Amino acid sequence: MKLLRYGAPGQEKPGLLDSTHTIRDLSGVIDDVAGAALLPESLNRLRGIDPKTLPAVPAGERIGPCVGRIGKFICIGLNYADHAAESGLPVPAEPVVFNKWLSAVVGPNDDVRIPRGSKKTDWEVELGVVIGKGGVYIDEADALDHVAGYCVINDVSEREYQIERGGTxxxxxxxxxxxxxxxxxxxxxxxxxxxxxxxxxxxDGKRYQNGSTSTMIFNVAHIVSYLSRFMSLQPGDVISTGTPPGVGMGIKPEPVYLRAGQTMRLGIEGLGEQQQRTVDA
Known part of the structure; x- marks a missing residue:
């Protein structure tokens, strides 16, 4: 089942993508792809609905972020050994954890704004994990039972701000x-x-990243279990699990960074594609 949110920013409605690639309106069934709607029993009810009984959404609607009312946007850094190497950093002994602010969240095809004064804005395709059943101190063997599903994330990063300006x-x-x-x-x-x-x-049509989640250092089950030792996980929390090599920072002999007027296109097998245009903030 492919769930989504469509409509203008801040006014998105819940939807479902049927087998003919038609978006079906779910707003008569759930209020959003968020919170309790992501619990296992809620997803099971949605699976029981014949998509043909739902209103079709006219083509051309904007696609918004696929999860609404996100509680936490947690990210894992350096989770592919070859990406750690290209970054000149050691392979971590434990997952490297950081956050994205919720104001960073946009739809998969919305513009990405290059911050004022930025010279090192970079790209990172990542597997996103969306929590369905919440929990704390989750056993790794049970961790995937707490996952509602998966999505594509672009962990856009400003490397100077990240690495050279002090702090986290x-x-x-x-x-x-x-x-x-x-x-x-x-x-x-x-x-x-x-x-x-x-x-x-x-x-701009040049392939920079081409990897597989099979080369993750810490797999999804371990990440979910690990994070639950430090915080409770709740329905609708989003975890971005790290990126394979090929980021702009790691390109030799000279790094390559984004500038306004470019197009990023990215995807994950079975999870769809994104396309963003870069613009000046």
Missing amino acids: WDKGKGCDTFGPIGPWLVTKDEVPDPQHLSLWLEV
Whole structure:
């Protein structure tokens, strides 16, 4: 099942993508793809609905972030050994955890704004994990039972702000528009193994990232369990699980960074694609 949100920013309605790639309106069934609607029993009820009985949404509607009312946007850094190497950093012994501010969240095809004065805005295609059943101190063996589904995330990053300006990574990760999410939330029953998905990213048609979640250092189950030791996880929390190599910062002999007027295109096997235009803030 592919759940989504469509409509103008801040006015998104819940929807479902049917087998013919038609968006069906779910607003008569749930108020949003958020909170309690992501619990296992709620998703089971949605699976029982014949999509043909739902109103079709006219083509051309904007696709918004696939999760509404996100409580936490948690990110894992350096979770692919080859990405750690290209960043000149050691492979971490435990997951590196940071946050994106919720004001970073945008739709999968919305513009990405290059911050004023930025010289090192970068791209990162990542597998997103959306929590369905909340919990704390979750056993790794049970961790995937707490997942509602998966999505594509572009963890846009300003490297100077992140690395060279002191303090934590967060100020280089959470700028407005730095968190495109979607297009769909693909429920976990359609993703038998989140550790065998190909993911890729292009800028202006040039392929920079081409990886697989099979090379993660810490897999999805471990990440969910690990995070639950430090915070309760709740329905609608979003976890971005790290990026494979090929980010602009790691390109040799000279790094390559984004500038206004470019187009990023990225996707994950079975989870859909995003496309963003870069603009000046």
